[in-house]
Amino acid sequence: MNIVAPTGSAPVIAIDGPSASGKGTVAAKVAHALGFHYLDSGALYRAAAVASIESGTAADDEAALVSLVSGLTLRFEGDRILMNGRDVSDAIRTEEAGVRSSQVASVPGVRAALLGLQRSLRTAPGLVGDGRDMGTVVFPDARLKVYLTASAAVRAARRHKQLIEKGLSANLEGLLRDLESRDERDRSRAVAPLAAAPGARVIDSDHLSVAEVVDQVLAAYREVG
Numbered sequence: 001m002n003i004v005a006p007t008g009s010a011p012v013i014a015i016d017g018p019s020a021s022g023k024g025t026v027a028a029k030v031a032h033a034l035g036f037h038y039l040d041s042g043a044l045y046r047a048a049a050v051a052s053i054e055s056g057t058a059a060d061d062e063a064a065l066v067s068l069v070s071g072l073t074l075r076f077e078g079d080r081i082l083m084n085g086r087d088v089s090d091a092i093r094t095e096e097a098g099v100r101s102s103q104v105a106s107v108p109g110v111r112a113a114l115l116g117l118q119r120s121l122r123t124a125p126g127l128v129g130d131g132r133d134m135g136t137v138v139f140p141d142a143r144l145k146v147y148l149t150a151s152a153a154v155r156a157a158r159r160h161k162q163l164i165e166k167g168l169s170a171n172l173e174g175l176l177r178d179l180e181s182r183d184e185r186d187r188s189r190a191v192a193p194l195a196a197a198p199g200a201r202v203i204d205s206d207h208l209s210v211a212e213v214v215d216q217v218l219a220a221y222r223e224v225g
C-alpha cells in the first residue's frame with residue numbers, strides 16, 4: 001500500500017482537529033446532508049493498532065509495523081470497519097486501541113502505508129474526511145478545509161457525559177489528562193502533526209451545538225462549492 005494514488009477530482013471536505021472535538025459526528029452529518037462518502041481516518045490507525053496489539057508487534061518497530069499494515073485488507077461497510085474480513089468496529093474503540101493508535105500513527109511508514117487507501121476513497125459525488133491530516137497531507141487540494149476545535153476541558157466534559165450516558169464509569173480528571181497527552185503526541189510528532197491547514201476555517205465549538213457546527217460547515221461549503 002505504499003503506492004501514492006492519484007488524488008482524484010471529486011470534491012473533498014477535510015475536517016481536522018484534536019480528539020473529542022466532535023469532528024466524527026460533524027463529518028458524518030455533513031456527508032449525509034450532501035450525499036457524500038465519509039472517511040473516518042482515525043478508524044484506520046485504530047485498526048492498525050488492533051493488528052499490532054493482536055500480533056504482538058511493538059509500537060516502535062517501524063519495519064514490522066509497515067509489513068503488518070501493508071498486509072492488511074481494510075474496508076468500510078456502512079459505519080462498520082472490516083480488517084481482513086473481520087468486523088473490528090468495536091475492538092478499535094477500546095482505550096487500549098486508542099492509546100496504541102496514537103503511537104502507531106507517529107510512525108512515518110505506517111502513515112505512508114495508509115495513504116493510498118485513504119485517497120482511493122475519493123469518489124463521486126464527493127468525500128468528507130475527518131482526522132488530523134486530511135487537509136494538510138492526504139487531500140491538500142480539498143475544496144473546503146475545516147479545523148474543528150474546542151478547549152480540552154469542554155472536550156473532556158463532553159466525552160465524560162457520553163460515557164456516563166452509556167452506563168460506563170468515567171473519571172473527568174483522568175479523561176482530561178488522557179486527552180491532553182494524546183493531543184500533545186499528535187501535535188508534536190515529526191510527520192503529519194496535528195495542525196490547522198493553511199486556509200482552513202477554524203471553528204471553535206466550545207459554545208456551539210453539533211447542529212450549529214454542521215450548519216457552519218455546510219454554509220462554508222456553499223460559499224466555495
Ligand code: DC
Pocket residue numbers: 019020041042043045046098101102103105106130131132133134182186
Ligand atoms: O480520531 P481518533 O481518536 O479515532 O484517532 C485515533 C488516533 O489516530 C489519534 O491519536 C491520532 C491518529 N490519527 C492520525 O494521526 N491521523 C489521522 N488522519 C487520524 C487519526
